[in-house]
Amino acid sequence: MSILVLGTVALDTVKTPFGKRIHMLGGSAVHFSMSARLFTTVNLVAIVGEDFPREHIEFLKAKGIVLTSLIKEKGMTFKWEGEYQGDLNSALTLNTELGVLSTFKPEVAKQQKAIKYVFLANVDPDIQRRLLEEMREPVFVGLDSMNYWIQNKRPSLLRLLKKVNIYVANDQEARDLSGENNLLKAARRLRSFGPQMVLIKKGEHGILLYSDRFVFSLPAYPTDKVIDPTGAGDTFAGGFMGYLVKKERINEANIRKALAYGTIAASFNVEDFGVDKTSTLTMRQMEQRMAHFKKITRF
Amino acid sequence: MSILVLGTVALDTVKTPFGKRIHMLGGSAVHFSMSARLFTTVNLVAIVGEDFPREHIEFLKAKGIVLTSLIKEKGMTFKWEGEYQGDLNSALTLNTELGVLSTFKPEVAKQQKAIKYVFLANVDPDIQRRLLEEMREPVFVGLDSMNYWIQNKRPSLLRLLKKVNIYVANDQEARDLSGENNLLKAARRLRSFGPQMVLIKKGEHGILLYSDRFVFSLPAYPTDKVIDPTGAGDTFAGGFMGYLVKKERINEANIRKALAYGTIAASFNVEDFGVDKTSTLTMRQMEQRMAHFKKITRF
Numbered sequence: 288m289s290i291l292v293l294g295t296v297a298l299d300t301v302k303t304p305f306g307k308r309i310h311m312l313g314g315s316a317v318h319f320s321m322s323a324r325l326f327t328t329v330n331l332v333a334i335v336g337e338d339f340p341r342e343h344i345e346f347l348k349a350k351g352i353v354l355t356s357l358i359k360e361k362g363m364t365f366k367w368e369g370e371y372q373g374d375l376n377s378a379l380t381l382n383t384e385l386g387v388l389s390t391f392k393p394e395v396a397k398q399q400k401a402i403k404y405v406f407l408a409n410v411d412p413d414i415q416r417r418l419l420e421e422m423r424e425p426v427f428v429g430l431d432s433m434n435y436w437i438q439n440k441r442p443s444l445l446r447l448l449k450k451v452n453i454y455v456a457n458d459q460e461a462r463d464l465s466g467e468n469n470l471l472k473a474a475r476r477l478r479s480f481g482p483q484m485v486l487i488k489k490g491e492h493g494i495l496l497y498s499d500r501f502v503f504s505l506p507a508y509p510t511d512k513v514i515d516p517t518g519a520g521d522t523f524a525g526g527f528m529g530y531l532v533k534k535e536r537i538n539e540a541n542i543r544k545a546l547a548y549g550t551i552a553a554s555f556n557v558e559d560f561g562v563d564k565t566s567t568l569t570m571r572q573m574e575q576r577m578a579h580f581k582k583i584t585r586f
Numbered sequence: 587m588s589i590l591v592l593g594t595v596a597l598d599t600v601k602t603p604f605g606k607r608i609h610m611l612g613g614s615a616v617h618f619s620m621s622a623r624l625f626t627t628v629n630l631v632a633i634v635g636e637d638f639p640r641e642h643i644e645f646l647k648a649k650g651i652v653l654t655s656l657i658k659e660k661g662m663t664f665k666w667e668g669e670y671q672g673d674l675n676s677a678l679t680l681n682t683e684l685g686v687l688s689t690f691k692p693e694v695a696k697q698q699k700a701i702k703y704v705f706l707a708n709v710d711p712d713i714q715r716r717l718l719e720e721m722r723e724p725v726f727v728g729l730d731s732m733n734y735w736i737q738n739k740r741p742s743l744l745r746l747l748k749k750v751n752i753y754v755a756n757d758q759e760a761r762d763l764s765g766e767n768n769l770l771k772a773a774r775r776l777r778s779f780g781p782q783m784v785l786i787k788k789g790e791h792g793i794l795l796y797s798d799r800f801v802f803s804l805p806a807y808p809t810d811k812v813i814d815p816t817g818a819g820d821t822f823a824g825g826f827m828g829y830l831v832k833k834e835r836i837n838e839a840n841i842r843k844a845l846a847y848g849t850i851a852a853s854f855n856v857e858d859f860g861v862d863k864t865s866t867l868t869m870r871q872m873e874q875r876m877a878h879f880k881k882i883t884r885f
Binding site: 468470472489492493501502506509510543546547582583584586 | 792808846
């Protein structure tokens, strides 16, 4: 079993109270891959420009990520620049250069079209839909988006929501798209838009999962080492989806555990810049922290 | 076993998107009592003015609250007026009339001075200290405060922190008093100020408990019926302390369970104005919701 992730491969410039990194490897598909790779083979669908360093390609390959559908095109790689202050709960975007992302048309290699698990990380919902239409018989599809698309491509996003199994949103996005302030109401409303499950990510406050059959809530793993939260949501999604792929069965017990693994993966991500921590992460480290997480939350 | 709570008895005027109530029964000691009474006998220490309705006294008595040390003095009862908007996570204080609270000197009846469990709900830290000095041999003391005292009576508050077992603060108060943005760091710092345990209340996001021996975190009980969150923190504290009194042993297992009961009690409080919901709450309802809460959080 393997998974296919559509998203961005980016060069991130990030400033936090703990330092600044310029043009480091980032992007939703990359962060997703770093945690999903611990459970399954990750097939990455994305685009980079001519300026994308060869060493990053080698790095991703060395991590076992399948890059058959990573397109390289004339132009510049997508670049994001952001800054975190105070409690590091939200990023201030300083600059975005779309580059080759602005004309991205995902192409999935023939042998990858039969992959059953798909995660559509944050890109234009029309691009997400186009990719999904290329897949032959997806069994479980996850979708992430962001405020920009909620505001500017709402009809496209709503159409796409009918075709996915789980919609992943942060609390603000959930409120914006649903028009509900209360998170449980927001989740229920989003559920009515189509997806079987709605997962609301609350950053340092954990997650809330809503489905018709059950509601599930977890705090975040408490860590005092928050260096750079960029990609925490995608790392969460990678751990969550990766675990489900590995178990090969979508049932309540597996979903609960998958959400706990996502939580643990995200807690490692924030502890260093970019993928510095998650790229060397092992299942042993994951399991150790999971055991501690169980202690922290049991009553 | 019984508990003694020092705090306010107030007349609250509250406006939320769901309506407005004028001069309803409120105050930290009242909200605390409504949940603590489910587990133990509550002895209330507070002050009211001449305008305090007789019916509220009868109401509290009918709920089993011991009012021996509830002083009635010339002047007006403490009044608070606030408004909640949007996600109802924070109150906008519109007006505060201290009335008799401004010259409050708590007097504890002789037979109450031997009570071993004490909760110092939010009032002037000098008043809290004075009360604590009157107690003969307190075994377990909880302390709540608020931003106003953190800013205006910091030395008094810091002195008091050395004498309590658990300090209860919301996330903003914890950050302000500790000077740390990260909540785990904030909790650790507050622990270094004296109390054995630090409990950080994150409103709709649940709680984080820090002690040298263990860390514990719980999400809030997800409810879509948030009508009026006034007093949720005090209701939490009442459920938490009440359970500990009932168990008569302060150990890790009891503390974890006590925090879960506090969470459940608080979830009822927000579902109606003032004490409308908690004043009729039964242990049966608490246990039912506790069973559901376990389901929601198990993985």
